[in-house]
Amino acid sequence: MKKSLVLAMAMALGVTASAYAANPFSDVPAGHWAYDSINKLAAAGVIEGYGDATFGGDKLMTRYEMAQIVAKAMAKGANVDKLAAEFADELDNLGVRVANLEKKADNVKITGQIRFRNVHDYDAKGDKDATTLRTRLFVNGQINDDWSYTGMLQNVQEFDNNSGEDGNVDFKRAYVNGKLGGLAVTAGRWDEVPYTGNVADLTGDGVKVSYGEKVQVWGAALKANEATEDSADRVYLAGVNTTFGVVDAYAMYAKGNGKVGGITSDDNKEVYNVGASLDVAKDLNLAYEYMWGDKAYDNRVSKDGWVATLSYKGAEAATPGSWGLSATYYDQPVNAVLAPTTDAETFLKEGGYKGWGVTANYAFAKNIVGEVSYYDTEAKATSSDKNLLFADLFFTF
Incomplete structure (x- = not known):
């Protein structure tokens, strides 16, 4: 996940990262540039990482995986309209309705x-x-x-x-x-x-x-x-x-x-x-x-x-x-x-x-x-x- 994308999605949720002290991922040290944002997204249930308690930030993410993250962010009330438009087909396959986005488009x-x-x-x-x-x-x-x-x-x-x-x-x-x-x-x-x-x-x-x-x-x-x-x-x-x-x-x-x-x-x-x-x-x-x-x-x-x-x-x-x-x-x-x-x-x-x-x-x-x-x-x-x-x-x- 790109640095700007992590920060933007974390800001869109509107909750301060300092509220989450626990570090759920072993491969994201406290000094990492995305530490606070990743903790915030994890605490909000937007990202889950992999089953081995790692975030896997260096791995390439599929469009389907990204669509799942966008869907969860939308469910939390994040303003991710541009991402929702980009991944509209994948969101549709996931059964996620983007009624608000469609209304804004009209x-x-x-x-x-x-x-x-x-x-x-x-x-x-x-x-x-x-x-x-x-x-x-x-x-x-x-x-x-x-x-x-x-x-x-x-x-x-x-x-x-x-x-x-x-x-x-x-x-x-x-x-x-x-x-x-x-x-x-x-x-x-x-x-x-x-x-x-x-x-x-x-x-x-x-x-x-x-x-x-x-x-x-x-x-x-x-x-x-x-x-x-x-x-x-x-x-x-x-x-x-x-x-x-x-x-x-x-x-x-x-x-x-x-x-x-x-x-x-x-x-x-x-x-x-x-x-x-x-x-x-x-x-x-x-x-x-x-x-x-x-x-x-x-x-x-x-x-x-x-x-x-x-x-x-x-x-x-x-x-x-x-x-x-x-x-x-x-x-x-x-x-x-x-x-x-x-x-x-x-x-x-x-x-x-x-x-x-x-x-x-x-x-x-x-x-x-x-x-x-x-x-x-x-x-x-x-x-x-x-x-x-x-x-x-x-x-x-």
């Missing part, structure tokens, strides 16, 4: 998604296509039975000069989920997309608290870390949602403090919205959402808007051959949104937008999904119009 999981995207802009004067490759790595860690951690790294590579992406690797998400009493808590940096996302889709730093199951009430306070002209510097959200029969229903209040679309940074925007969805037939879902704001853009744009979506099935990454179709109509003034999640042109500097979009998706193989979307929208306050075609291919792992 504590952290890394998954990912790669998206290849091409966007065709029918109205562009120059190059009409923008192509990007987005890579996301998700890190999920189980802190304990009630708390978990999620992180996400993202890199976007552009293949032309139109996308505006910089190619950096960014830490887009880093947050914990857990329970405090009867409350569910999210804290850190995450992408908050309440309900459909038609009112808000914001990556922010803050905290979210929710309560209830059949009827869930929640609230969130965020500082948007991407404070562009279509996202607020400070956002406060509160909502309630429930299910009755075949209908899912919700209501939400949102307040943005900062620059949001056409509203100046000196103003606070308040938005309210209600929505419901139901399965009108097998695999066919109808969703409707109504939203309104507290501020007027100008006399050409109303304060309220709505969105309706009809969807049939939907591609599932785990199910090759699955597919789906959806169609959406938008009528959303800038006053009734904070940062909508759609890929359509939203014209937030021109009073908001109205128009429609259609999407089709298909799972070509397990964890490989293709999606095509077309959007035709126009500005609420000007004559601007935009027609966009998105072609995406997703790989998940």
